[in-house]
Amino acid sequence: MAQGYVKAADLPQVIPVFPLPGAILLPRGQLPLNIFEPRYLNMIDDAMAGDRIIGMLQPQAGSVRLPNLSPVGCAGRITSFAETSDGRYLITLTGCARFRLASELPAQTPYRQIRADFAPFESDLSAPPEDDIGVDRDGLLDALRAYLETRGLDIDWDTAETAPPEALINSLSMALPFEPPEKQALLEAVSLTDRSDVLTALLTIDAASDGEGDTPQMQ
Template sequence: MAQGYIRAADLPQVIPVFPLSGVLLLPRGQLPLNIFEPRYLNMVDDAMAGDRIIGMIQPFPGGSSLPGLLPVGCAGRITSFNETSDGRYLITLTGCARFRLSTELLVQTPYRQVRAAFEDFESDLTAPAAGEGALDREGLLEALKAYLETRGLDIDWETAETAPPEALVNSLAMALPFDPPEKQALLEAPRLDERAEVLTALMRIGAADGGEGEAQSMQ
């Protein structure tokens, strides 16, 4: 059960959205955010006064001041909130469920709001995730090792080898620096095993391309 929600109908139909390219939130994943723009400070204030739900969604690429939104996002609940001395908000969103964008609303708020349809992703609200038992963990970890080696990166392998399947797949999908279309493909994969297959393929491609940049640690 994700954040106390049992059915798609339990989630709000209208939610504020934070359009952010290249940023991925997945069910039960945790996304830290540093909020400083006035419109998004307003959004967090309003969310905190209500059900604490914010939708993360990617905009269509392009230079428009009001870009279109991709058709699928993920709603999260604010589960951690801190205000800094300079007025920023440091929040953590914990993913509840993915949604399809039904329509964007005409609103007076400085932030954007959409009507969200959660029905197609009701299974996101239950654990274990659909497809967890079919996940090829060995292939995933082999691809991860090759991907990290080409970039001079390292992780806590004991944690990676023992982490629950959903936590492993979703944390890697959210953390690794894939391009926005690749992040969207990970988001839209219907089941956890299918997301793991996409993730494995992306890491293998990344390993074949060869990573660049200074070595650093992901521990």
């Protein structure tokens, strides 16, 4: 159960959103954010005074100030908060459930707010079984090893080999430096098995292309 939410109706229908390219949040994943722009500082203040829910959405085409928003995002709850001496907020969002963007509300705040439809992703509120037999862990780890070897990188393999399937797949999906459309494909994958298959395919393709990337951080 995600943050005490049992069904889709338990989540707020109207939520603020933080459009950030290349960044996705997944259920029960943890996303650290460094907030410094005034409108988003305002958003965090308002969220902390309320239910602490923020929606992460990737921007699409449009203006830099007001880009179009991807149709699917994920709501997270602020589970860690700190303020720096220069006025920035360091927060951690823990993923609750994905949502479809039903509509955007007329601007009444410096930040954007949407009406979110959580019903299609109500199953996100329940964690999958830790022994999810649909996930090809060996195939995923083989693809990950090849991906990292092409970049001369490494991770904590003990953690990777023993982590529950959801924690492994979602943390890699969030942390690895894929392109925004690839991140969106991982976000929108229907099931954990589907996401594992998409992730394995992306790792295999990127390893073959010998691209560059950064060291992933296991969440």
